[in-house]
Structures are given as structure tokens and as C-alpha cells.
Amino acid sequence: MNSTMQKISIEKVKESKIDQVDFNNLAFGSVFTDHMLVCDYKNGAWETPKVVPYQPISLDPSAKIFHYGQSIFEGMKAYKDTDEKVWLFRPLDNHKRLNISAKRMSIPEIPEEFFMEGLKTLLEVEDKWIPQTEGSSMYIRPFMFASGNGFHASPANAYKFMICLAPSGAYFSGKVKVLIEEKYSRSANGGVGYAKTGGNYAGQFYPTQLAVEKGYNQVIWTDDHSHEYIEEAGAMNIFIRINDTLITGPTSDRILDGITRKSILQLAEKKGIATEVRKITVTEVVEAAKNGSLKEMFGAGTAAVVSPISAFGYRDVDYDLPELEDSYASQIKKDITDIQYNRSEDPFGWRVGL
Template sequence: MISIEKSSQTKIDKTDFDNLTFGQVFTDHMMISDFKDGEWHEPVIKPYGPLSIDPSARVFHYGQAVFEGMKAYKDKDEKIWMFRPEQNFERINASSKRLAIPEFPKDFFFNGLETLLKLEKDWIKQGFGNSLYIRPFVIATEAGVSASPAKEYKFMIICSPAQSYYSGEVRVKFSDKFSRAADGGVGFAKAAGNYGAQFYPTNLAKEEGYQQIVWTDANSHEYLEEAGTMNIFFRIGDKLITAPISDRILDGVTRKSVIALAERMNIPMEVRKVTVQEILEAADSGNLKEMFGSGTATVINPITGFGNKGKNYDLPKLEDSYAHAFKDTLMKIQYNEAEDPFGWRYEVKE
């Protein structure tokens, strides 16, 4: 039985749900589970608030921190749904294992998450595009600065109400210097340090008028791998192409869903290495029809153009884009407004 300490007052009445900034407002409660004495302890739910943590906690010094991104949705009948949460559970444990963090029990994860969502159900608003963003994460909390894995951790889940995410027109720059990850590294993991290391080169790209970087491989910078924090897809003619997952590329839940949808929609799909040169040639010939990123926050984010070594390329605006078709289909599945032939929806039952 999960222990619940309810907040004495709610912030929901003071929250402007029509003007939310992504990831800035948080719900009334959070889930916490501690790893001590060699085991994870039963999750508890407490009022959302600051943590008291030792300055020598190893997360600050050696970066043992991983996280996930998920969403909950409310349909027209007030039912609460998640989208493929088992994938997120498996991935946070894969990320944890790579950073020598103990894996979290499945029953603790789902019992804690569902209890939290039912408690915060009023924060999940109906309407296409509205959702509750869910952030599970793990940090090393043991005090001490010796360079070794911690023996104590916190697994937490916090939630933030979100509106339909639209980042405007996105132009990207193909990186020819910086790389997101290297062979044998932690690129496949949702490790906090992966994201901190992206900020500087992304800021440089923004100074040049781009919003994101398309990362290339560390060895040769010949292969395109990810766009900012998203997996990336290219449409050449009628064919859709994306890079294969590896120890450098995140195994995105939305990415896998797009690949499955493409097969069901009879869209030619190739999962293979994508070279900078072939994309440049396709753009020059007019065969490059679309580029788009995929991820939990944005679902599908169309890319309007890209730059490479000082040259800019614009992409055509299509009325029948693959990006629109995938986003519409995925969101209708997520909001229980369409058939779910894959069994991706997960109901949070009262």
C-alpha cells in the first residue's frame, strides 16, 4: 500500500491553463522512492516541494542522473490514458544500468505512477493537445566525493500540465564539429549529462539563426543521427528514412511508433545510416520533401529548412505531409479518438 501525504492546499485554482509555459508549473504532489541498504523502498507520495540534500551528494559531482519523459491524457469520457508507458519504464532502467544505478522494480513504478495520476487527475485537462507531462528521474544522493557509484538514490516522479506543444518554424544546422555522443558512450541513455553537453553548441547555432542542431557521428561527421533532443526523419520522394538506433542514438518511443505507423500506412520506410551528402543531393535535386523530428513533448516537429557549412536550404510546404499525417494519427490514438490497432494505449483505472 502506497503511503499518501496530501497537500494541505492546491495550486490548481491559481494555474492559468490557457497560458502554460512548458515545464514551468508543477502539480500538488510527487512520488519518491529511496534506495538504501541495497534495495528500493516502497514509494510514497508527498506534497510537491524542495528536497533537502547533502552538498556532497554524488549526483552533483559524478552526474549519476537519468530521466524519462511521458504524458497522460484525458478523453471525452474523463478516462485517463498513457501512451506506451512500458517502453519508458524499460528505457529508464536501461539508462540506469549504463550509469551503474540500481534498476527500479516494475510494480513500484506502475503502482506509484498510477496512484499519483489518480490523485492529480484534475490537473489533466480534456481537449486535443492538453496533457499532463510526467517526469520520472533518478539521482544519486549518497554523501561523499569518492569517485565510485553511490549506494543511495532517489527515484522520483513529478508532473507538469502542458498544452499543445508548438515551437514555431524550426530551422536546423548540420553539425560538422560537435557531436552528441560517441561509440561506446551513453548516447542511447537519457542521462542528464547528455543534455547539458548539448546546450553550448545549440546556443552557437541559435546565434546563426537556427533553432536546433542535427548531430552527426563523432568519427567522420558524415552521418546524420538526431535533431536536438529529437529523433529525425527524412522524406526523399515518397520514401521515409531514419537512422538506426545504436549506443549513440536514443531509442525514442515516438520514433518506434512512427516506424510502425509508416508500415501500416504503406509508406516506404528505410532504417539505415543517413549521409549528409545524400540529403544535400536530394535537396539540390528537389527530391527532399520533408524533414521532421519526433519526441514526447512535440510528438512530430516539422523542419522548414537546414544549413550546412554556410549554405541554407529551404524545404517545400506540403499540404499532404507525412509529418501531419503521423502527428494526427498518433494524437488521436493517445486521446482515445481513434482505433488503437497496436495496443499502445494504457488506461489508468480508478
Template sequence: MSTTHTNKIDIIKAPTSKINEVDFENLSFGSVFTDHLMECDYTNGEWQKPVIKPYAPFLLDPSARVFHYGQAIFEGMKAYKDDEDAVWLFRPDENYRRFNNSAVRMAMPEVPEAVFMDGLNQLLQLDEAWIKKGKGNTLYIRPFMIATGRGVIANPSDDYKFMIILSPAKSYYSGEVKVLIAEHFSRAANGGIGAAKAAGNYAAQFYPTSLANKEGFQQVIWTDDATHTKLEEAGTMNVFFRINDTLYTAPTSERILDGITRKSLIEMAKKDGIAVEVRPVLVSELVEASKNGTLKEIFGAGTAAVVNPIIGFSYQDVYYELPKIENSYASQLKEELTNMQHKLAEDTFGWTVKV
């Protein structure tokens, strides 16, 4: 291994690369990782010098607070390579802001911008060969932070580890998606941590989603915890509903994640002249719209999947099929967004950032 030093970060290069062992045409999402990772520890009340080093397992004390009290947060981002071999990020400032908002909510230290952004940029430059050209090819970026302090006393940790790992990716979801509208389970509650990208939010979804899977549904549309009458998120994504020619989506709140893809689609739709209403959407509205033929589309939106159409939903043991339509809002907005991200179309919003 060779080690280089900069004023801000140490870089330890892997002696060999495993890139030639990877079949980039047949990737299982989030299962293959690049040659390097970025790591920075928080100890004695301050962040230490970051290091980029070969991707490898690491040791933790069995009493590390992350295992016992769940102090763990993460983000999801992507890098793209254009036809000129330049590498781009999409709204990374929003990911950085949301990451630190999550940290505050989970009583964890905020990560300095120099650690997050400079570390990410240098990591991407080092593993740039893993970012393949061509629409649909991306490099998924997973920044995360865990509590590493020792001891099982129920207090916030004193020590933390911030890391960034990279995974080449294609499409996250494939095939048709049917959803079950939750009548009992909720993703989050008022006063809780639904607005944070906390690991526990996702763990809590696994059980009700597994029940839905057994009934033949791929995902759950979560409803509010108090009344189960308001539609909130679909699986791990924000969700949009098209009734007639208007798009509806729930407002962000303590329960609903401030999705970056969500807010981008809202701005893009408005620019395209599509009517958008951000307000609570009732289950009863959705059922009635399906019955009278005004419900045209439902689709999820998130970093991994970008835009994922939903072909039908079930509520109170009744299944409602959505119509098959050409020139859907979902396909239009996904095409516009992915073209922008891959620099195949002009970025009139100023959202793309060159690495």
C-alpha cells in the same frame, strides 16, 4: 495534511490545491507542477517504501554524488484524458524498460515495476484534475533518479532517490524550426551513453545549440562523432527525412536514443503504406536530395513535441529551404498518433493503457 496507507505506498495529501492559480491556456512547457510528487529512496542495498506527498523542494548533502559525478537519468511520458474523463498512458512499458536500461548503463539500481508503475498510477489518480480534456492538452510525466550518496570519491553512489513529478502541458515547440547540421560537435560517441536518457547528454547539447541559436537556427542536427557524415538526431529528438515518398531514419545505436515516438511512427507509417528505410543517412544524400528537388520533408519526433516539422537546414554555410507541401507525412502521422493518444481514433496497435 492527511496521510493514508496502502500495502505498497504511503500517500500524504496536500492540504490545499494550487490548481486554481494556473492558467491552463497559457502554459510554458515544464514550468508548472501539480500538487503532489512520488518519491522512493534506495538505501542499504534495497528500495524503501514509496511515498506520494505534496510537491516541495528537498535537501541534499553538498557532497551528493549527483553533483560531482552526474549519476542522473530521466524519462519523458504523457497522460491524456478522453471525452469520457478516463485517463490514458501511451506505451508506458517502453518508458519503464528504457528507464532501467539507462539505470544499468549509469551503474544505478533498477527500479522495481511495482514502484514505477504503481507509484505513477496512484500519483495520476491523486492529481487527475490536472489532466485536461481536449486534443493538445496533456500531463507531462517526468520520472527521474539521482545519486544521493555522500562523498566525493569517484565511485558509484550507494544511495539513490527515484521521483516522479507531473506538469500540465500543451505544445512544446511553436513556430518554424530551422536547423544547423553539426560539422564539429556530436551528441554522443560509440561506447558512450548516447542510448541512455542521462542528464549529462542534454547538458552537453546546450553549448553547441546556443551557438546555432546565435546564427538564427532553433536546433542542431547531430552527426556521428567519427566522420560527421551521418545524420543522427535533431536537437533532443529523433529525426526523419522524406526523400521522394520514402521515409528514412537512422538506426538506434550506442549513440542514438531508442525513441518511443520514433518506433511508433515507423510502425504507423508502414501500416499506412509509406515506405520506410531504417539505415544510416548521409549528409551528402540530404544535400543532393535538396538540390535535385527530391527532399520533401524533415521532421523531429519525441514525447514532448510529438512531431515537429523542420523548414530548412544549413550545412557548410549554405542554407537549404524545404518545399511547402500539403498532406505532409509529418502532419498525417502526428494527426494519427495524437488522435490515438487522446482516444479519438481506434488504437489498433494496443499501445494505450488506461490508468
């Protein structure tokens, strides 16, 4: 640790609650570890992070997070291999994206050292909480929000950066049936769609609820202007396989620069799978479904890595996708998770040991 940050203080709990946790039945993101990381921004500077017992946060009712939505987050994981060594997957990409989100939401950027040393210190304290059962991992939620007070519509003068940990079991989404959305939009040009800010997700809940009421699991988002171009799958990036080519839309103001998305593109290229990063129309996907050239669609994100889509609905017609034995989705998921759990070589330098 260099001299720009003092040593991180650690306040441990008097008694761990780890014995109360059934590690064989961990729901995603619902059980939390004994400790969390807290770092305050005051008087124009970030203070040294602290590891403290997991506990409620006390905020003034006028804290700007409640009124103007200055809130951002990241999603990442830690993995424990068979030798009980702990690994992170592309953590510097998460740090970089957090700061991209921070800049867009007028939140002070967090220094890399504060993020990485804070995360590693917290994970070392909570090492026993990192599950080792097949498919399980430690879900990591770094987040930042406006803690400064005032009803005036302007950026806050104080912020909190925190990291909380949730040991989670294998994430199986099952067969996902999606509805292509033509009325509501996730984001717009010049907006905040590329930032991981809470309001983006809050705005998705209502249209998704309407889709669920119609018998679908999730929504496929299209562009805000014409609703002709496919953009994201719920809270995930989307990949579409037509014949043997894997296609995904380009990142933009509207589309999140997903770390799993980037990894899939690099991995597919190394495997010799043809990829295209381009706009893809709903019409092209519907035509491919009709003529049999549409082979796969899947979401890509941290929680599930890949989430295969079994069918999609568009204008009152449902289109089923074929069930493939050796799908690109299954191949890619295995390759990525083998790297994450240190079961294979990592030719990309994605894996970072604690």
C-alpha cells in the same frame, strides 16, 4: 497490487494551488501539480514509494549527483479523453528504457511494479490537474539520481526515484530551421548516447547556443568520427523523407531508442508508407535538396510528437524544404495523437488506461 510492495502511502497537501493555474495558458513544463512521488534506495533495496506534497529536496553537499552525474530521466504524458478517462502511451517502454539508462549509469534498476503503481497512484491523486483542452496533456517526468554522499569517484550507495507532473498546453515548435553540426558531437561509440542521462543534454546546450547565434533554432547532430552521417535533431530522433520513402538512422550507442520514433515506424508501415532504417549521409540529404527529391525532415519526440523542419544549413548554405499540404509529418502526428487521446482505434495496443 501484489505482495512484493506494500501499499503506497499518500500525504496530501492542506490546500491545493490548482485554482491559481490558468489552464488555457500553460507553458511547457513550468507549472507543477500539488504532489510528487518519491522512492528511496537504501541498504541495497528500493523502499515503498510515497506520494507527498510537491516540495524542495534536501541533499548533502557531498551527494554524488553533484559530483559524478549519476542522473537519468524519462519523458512521457497522460491524456484525458472527452469522457474524462485517463490514458498513458506505451508506459512500459518508458520503464524499460529508464532501466536501460540506469544500468549504463550504475544506478539500481527500478522494479516495474514500483514504476507503474507509483505513476498510476500519483495520477489518480492529481486527476483534476490533467488538462482536457485541445492539445493539452499531463507531462510526466520520472527521474533517478544518486543521493548517497562522498567525494570518492564511485557509484553511490543511495538513490532517489521520483515522478513529478507538469500540466502542459499544446506544444507548437513552429517552423524549425536547423544547422548540421560538423565540429561538436552529441555522443560517441561506447558512450552514453543511448541513455537518457542529464549530461547528454547539458553537452548539447553550447553548440545549440552557437547555432542560435547564427540564426538557427536547433542543431542536427552527425556521427562523432567523420561527421558524415545524420543522427539526431537536437534532443529528438530525426526522420527524412526522400521522394516517398521515410528514412531514419538505426539506434546505436550514440542514438536514443525513441518511443515516438518506434511508433512512427510501425504506424508508417501500417499506412503503407515506405520506410528505411539505415545510415544516411549529409551528402545524400544535400543532393536530395538540390534535385528536389527531399520532401520532408522532422524531429520525433514526446513533447511535440513531430517537429517539422523548414530549412537546414550546411557549410554556409541554407536549403529550404517544400511546404506540403498533406505531409507525412502532419498525417503521422494526427494518427498518433488520435490514439493517445482515445479518438481512434489502437491496433497496436499502445494505449494504457488508468
